[in-house]
Amino acid sequence: MGNYLKYDSEYPEENIYESECPVIYALSIVGQKWKLPIMWYLFKNECTRYNDLKRQVKGITNMMLTKSLKELEEHGLIYRKQYEVIPPKVEYSLTERGKALLPTLDALYYWGKDQIEIDKLKNKNYDI
Amino acid sequence: MGNYLKYDSEYPEENIYESECPVIYALSIVGQKWKLPIMWYLFKNECTRYNDLKRQVKGITNMMLTKSLKELEEHGLIYRKQYEVIPPKVEYSLTERGKALLPTLDALYYWGKDQIEIDKLKNKNYDI
DNA sequence: CTGCATCCACATCGATACTG
DNA sequence: CAGTATCGATGTGGATGCAG
Numbered sequence: 001m002g003n004y005l006k007y008d009s010e011y012p013e014e015n016i017y018e019s020e021c022p023v024i025y026a027l028s029i030v031g032q033k034w035k036l037p038i039m040w041y042l043f044k045n046e047c048t049r050y051n052d053l054k055r056q057v058k059g060i061t062n063m064m065l066t067k068s069l070k071e072l073e074e075h076g077l078i079y080r081k082q083y084e085v086i087p088p089k090v091e092y093s094l095t096e097r098g099k100a101l102l103p104t105l106d107a108l109y110y111w112g113k114d115q116i117e118i119d120k121l122k123n124k125n126y127d128i
Numbered sequence: 129m130g131n132y133l134k135y136d137s138e139y140p141e142e143n144i145y146e147s148e149c150p151v152i153y154a155l156s157i158v159g160q161k162w163k164l165p166i167m168w169y170l171f172k173n174e175c176t177r178y179n180d181l182k183r184q185v186k187g188i189t190n191m192m193l194t195k196s197l198k199e200l201e202e203h204g205l206i207y208r209k210q211y212e213v214i215p216p217k218v219e220y221s222l223t224e225r226g227k228a229l230l231p232t233l234d235a236l237y238y239w240g241k242d243q244i245e246i247d248k249l250k251n252k253n254y255d256i
Numbered sequence: 257c258t259g260c261a262t263c264c265a266c267a268t269c270g271a272t273a274c275t276g
Numbered sequence: 277c278a279g280t281a282t283c284g285a286t287g288t289g290g291a292t293g294c295a296g
């Protein structure tokens with residue numbers, strides 16, 4: 001306990017974006033719009049094909065799905081299994097490291113849920 | 129345990145960005161570039177003035193600091209205390225709700241730290 | 257079926273200068 | 277001291293069409 005956002009940098013004067021804060025780094029990996037939804041569906045369905053994901057992650061385009069999957073794979077959060085058949089068949093699944101992120105998101109989930117309630121009570125509607 | 133990224137929507141067919149996923153919502157509040165660093169410094173120094181923050185959060189501009197502080201205050205994560213003196217004096221501090229987020233970030237911290245190690249071992253340098 | 261390429265809209269962020 | 281205002285750069289996400 002009690003470490004929180006401690007930065008490892010030995011140079012306290014530098015911009016933290018030039019050091020390597022693990023929290024910032026984590027968010028740079030999964031903080032974009034579609035990464036978490038994709039991981040969420042892969043958590044529910046251990047093994048999912050490209051078009052299944054596209055159907056389940058409502059509103060995502062081919063471009064963003066492809067891009068997100070590729071980046072998640074490069075960071076070792078998901079596993080891509082390609083079958084050499086025609087027509088092509090590709091299955092995606094979470095790696096252990098990908099699954100390891102979910103409990104943390106669980107905590108974020110409950111915090112966010114409280115926030116939503118609070119903001120509703122305050123009648124804050126952000127419709128410009 | 130075990131709820132993870134469960135969405136509350138009663139309409140499973142809709143785009144999740146039209147429902148209210150608490151995780152997405154949480155990231156919309158603290159996911160931007162400077163919010164977490166600011167909160168981190170407010171956690172270390174219970175009460176901090178505007179220009180102190182500007183000095184400590186290396187690289188931030190007046191505009192981004194002002195904007196971030198205002199949004200954090202609107203969401204009830206920080207408290208703004210203004211003294212009616214000349215020259216102006218304003219102190220910022222974390223609210224209980226703001227502090228409640230830190231343990232979650234702690235978990236993200238350790239996950240991100242492991243990720244950094246893994247990426248280093250893979251010799252992945254993203255310098256185009 | 258599983259993507260990639262192109263072009264474009266929009267939001268975020270930064271640099272600089274200025275104010276009560 | 278504690279901000280605002282303006283403009284411009286950059287990046288992220290979207291629409292559409294095409295390819296292996």
